[in-house]
Amino acid sequence: MELAIEAMRRTVAEPRKDGKTSPLVGAVLCKPDGTVETACRGELRHGDHAEFTLLERKNRSNKLDGSILFATLEPCAPDSRHPPKMSCTERIILSRIKEIWVGIEDPDPKVDRKGIKYLQ
Ligand SMILES: [Zn+2]
Known part of the structure; x- marks a missing residue:
């Protein structure tokens, strides 16, 4: 998780129209x-989520069965993304990652523990 926090500090904030902070x-x-x-x-x-970058951009053709994932923020839940985008929790399940550790729950009402519940 310390390594995930180090990676978190490299986040590149995207320009947003909604005025929110990434x-x-x-x-x-x-x-x-x-x-x-x-x-x-x-x-x-x-704007690409960290988990999406890791699973889809860096490991699209790799077998991830049995891997362990650490994320500093609760991964986004199904239905929290605009279709046809798939949520990170769905990607995590499909990639057969066996264990995930989450730093904090996402206070965004669209997620609000739904990501953790889906993973459980
Ligand atoms: Zn996500």
């Missing part, structure tokens, strides 16, 4: 082979 988010993936990868929000493209 959350700082970092994520770490520990694979069964011992390799460790990190990502932060906006690392490769403005």
Whole structure:
């Protein structure tokens, strides 16, 4: 989680029309082979979630069964994204990650523990 917090500090804030501040988010993936990868929000493209960057942009064709994921912020819940975007919690389940550790619950009412409940 300390590594995830370090990654979180590298978050690239995107320009937003809604006037809100982008959350700082970092994520770490520990694979069964011992390799460790990190990502932060906006690392490769403005607004991309840290988990999305890690799972979809950096590991799209990799088998992630049995990996452990650390995220500083509760991953977004199903229905919190504008269709056809898939939520990070759905991506995590589909990638067969066996364990996830979450730093804090997301106070955004669209998420509000729904992400954690979905993962459980
Ligand atoms: Zn997300």
